[in-house]
Amino acid sequence: MEEEEKMPQDLKEKFLNNILNDSDRLSRLINNILDFEKLSTGRQQLDIRRNNIKKTISKAISSIQHIASNKGIKIINEDDVDFEFDYDEDRILQVLTNLLSNAIKFTESNNGIISVDYILKEKNIEVYVRDNGNGIPDEDFKYIFDKFYQTSDQNTRKPQGSGLGLAISKQIIENHNGKIWAEKGKKVGATFGFKLPFN
Ligand code: ADP
Numbered sequence: 329m330e331e332e333e334k335m336p337q338d339l340k341e342k343f344l345n346n347i348l349n350d351s352d353r354l355s356r357l358i359n360n361i362l363d364f365e366k367l368s369t370g371r372q373q374l375d376i377r378r379n380n381i382k383k384t385i386s387k388a389i390s391s392i393q394h395i396a397s398n399k400g401i402k403i404i405n406e407d408d409v410d411f412e413f414d415y416d417e418d419r420i421l422q423v424l425t426n427l428l429s430n431a432i433k434f435t436e437s438n439n440g441i442i443s444v445d446y447i448l449k450e451k452n453i454e455v456y457v458r459d460n461g462n463g464i465p466d467e468d469f470k471y472i473f474d475k476f477y478q479t480s481d482q483n484t485r486k487p488q489g490s491g492l493g494l495a496i497s498k499q500i501i502e503n504h505n506g507k508i509w510a511e512k513g514k515k516v517g518a519t520f521g522f523k524l525p526f527n
Pocket of ligand 1: 431468477478479489
């Protein structure tokens, strides 16, 4: 007790802040684990409705725009064609937000550019999120969609994360009978794509 009283106020605040940050990170991790489990065991039902992919992409970008702007990163989205089909909008937003936040995290401040585009191809819609950041090391490609996988040089490449974002995104896309992948052989940055079937 006496020791505690001797502790300077600013140090106390620092400790308290660390505890709060740790408990935030822990509760995000627990939520992600629960989410992943529900999705992979089929206990999470999709709420499939007719939605507009152009609007969903705009929503995802606006929800994350302030983080990109704070880092001086531009997000470009030039799609002007409205397209409607059936999907669970909250879940697709979750995938887009995860891809966008990874793109922001792995891209340098002030000269980062992220683009989001979509095309219709056969009976699928394909959505691409591209960045001009660090890119994905060749040895990581096989594993990035595995649960808990994070690149080995996390400290220099990325300060935080649970390694569940892409595993959850993969579950969501596969539960929609779609497919998600990262493109190989990029000279600059990373490109993630996913496709969803429509009828
Ligand atoms: P987390 O973001 O919590 O680390 P993810 O499952 O979202 O977990 O990502 C797994 C790993 O994939 C990351 O740790 C990183 O190594 C790699 N990765 C994901 N997105 C990108 C990107 N845009 N650029 C480079 N590497 C990426």
